[in-house]
Amino acid sequence: MDDLIEQFLLESRELIHQASADFARLAERPTDSGSVESAFRAIHTLKGSVAVFSFDPAERVLHRAEDLLELGRKGTVLLGRAELDGLVGCLDQVDRWIEEVERGGTLGDNADVLAAVAIARLDAPGGGASVPVIAPPGPGAPDRDSAKWAELLVQRQAASLETAGSLLTAFRYVPAADCFFLGDDPLAIAAAVPDLVTLEILPVAGEWPSADEIEPFTCISALEGLSGAPVEDVRAAFRLVADQVSVTVVDPLAGETADADSGKRRIADSVRVNVEHLDALADRLGELLVGLNGLGPIAAAIGAVDAGVAARMRAADGELQRIGNSLRGAVEAVRSVSLEPTLRRLPRIAREVAASMGKDIAFSISGQKVVADRQIAEGLYEPLLHLLRNALDHGIESSDRRVEAGKPPQGRISLRLKRDGETIEALLEDDGGGIDTAAVRRIAVERGLLDEVSAAQLSEKGAAGLIFAPGFSTAETITSLSGRGVGMNAVKVAIEAMRGTIEVDSRLGQGTVFRMRLPANALTTRLLIIEAGGDRYAVALDQVVETVRMSNAELLPVGNGTACVLRGRTVPVLGLGALLGCADASMPHAKLLVARSRGETVAFRVEAFGERINTMVRPPRGLLKATPGIMGSALLGDGGVVLVLDLEELAA
């Protein structure tokens, strides 16, 4: 693809995302002039970009949107729900055109008709007509010329912003000249802005007065600064002097490259790297780590011959392990990307799908700025998309049914992401009808997935988890979106391929939440080496809840199997060797590996626990791929290869 088009696609998506975020803020605060200003700039810039490529229908749509935003900036029109619907509709259309351009280089068929439809939505009654202004624009609505202060501020502070990768809130506080007599301390007020990145004090008149001219009790300063906090939080810090403050949003990385003469702006400190190079780097790192893991056993062997050399070797091994871990962290950082680009299409898709079903929903996302390895970020999109579509199709009821059930007519779906150490947690929650676990149990029995007794014994959570079983679907009609019985299982398989887990919790009539946990880094996995059936294996530590040692007498026969009591609950015990088709050796004590499978706790009996290592796990290939219970293989430092077991699959 042409470099110019690639750049256009990249920048257009960022501008669309910016404008979407501004519209979302305006939906909650229609008088937020900072968001109007920011949206105007994004749409204006986007219009310029599409014009370069002569995408005329897109230019017409954006021009009309820009006109409406201009009226909003001037305070002639209040951008209420109707106006925002029209603006969001325009943005969605442009977003769809961006995808068309990526596919085929043009806006696709019927672009003129689609443009006319989008413009008509803007011009519809209530969408663009002048309405009485409810709130005065105030000083927070800078006109076009004074908006330049924010640009100049970013220029001056470019050196301080080199680590700022996201939008910042810029403020300009010009205290009243007599504010000292009112008890104000503008310096203290501005210094209390949350998440302050920079703060400058400037003479309002352009230069400071001389020693003879200065009036000590007249405020002659303007304070300009940048904060990492959202606009609302910055405004809150100035709430007692709101009439003296202008606030706007800036993107420190946007804009032209440095002026060669003045050098006052910086080129963004980033480099584009081919992903193949990143993958090759990861492979070499993996080989290095395997090699490093081999030094420990060598040092142990030397210890039997020469203790002094062994000690020096152990010291060197320790240092190399430290450097290896540091290198791993550096490579992981290079490969880490924000989840934002992965998720930015979801709101538009949610709107379109809901509209196609005649359902009214509000979809919110939080935590998009969480970073993860690019493989994880890319792999998360399809499962999330399917879960979202499933929530829209099966979860959220029609407005009429919701009202009958005493719920608000608008359904709510939320996606929350957060990083917890080395784990990404994603929660997709809806307030729809929930999962009918009685129906799920019945269908599972009908499909032969389990017998009636087992189905009845499952907990509510365990029963809900049956939706992840292959071939399971409770949908009465297969829609174009979901209900083919492959969706939920495919979601689970996709999540587990990234060494993640997915669980579901649901309450009938109230809603459903899907909880996914994934490793933030795809490079290496922390493994525990174990022995079972007379051989060595590995298990991923994030699958292990705990390891337990107990006397054989504490293992109790239950039916045809064995169980133990852990923390007051009865937990089934499975012999890992037997599961792997080998004999379980009889041991003086029971060593148990406790894990979770389908929402239930299970204990695996092993013969020994070995070391913990951090290494790369190769996905299963060939015969191994078809073998259940195998997640992959790993190379040990002593040159041995171990199979990495999938405990959840083995227990199933």
Next chain:
Amino acid sequence: MTVRTGPGAIYLDGRCLADDADHLLVALRQSASQVVNIERLERMHMAVAQVLLALRPTIIGLSDKTPASARIVIAAANAEYA
């Protein structure tokens, strides 16, 4: 005394509030050395900051305990704006 003249410098001690701006201005107008010591400064009001920015004395006594507001003023005094 929050603004006091000592040997070789004007000292800003403790919490310097709006009233201290005039004391500081008088002291600086009369001072030959134009040095301000903020080693024992705990707080600086905007009015005091303005006097420092307008008269640009040499500020000494910066330490770990220097309040953030004073650091902002020192940075502003050292900056060159377009």
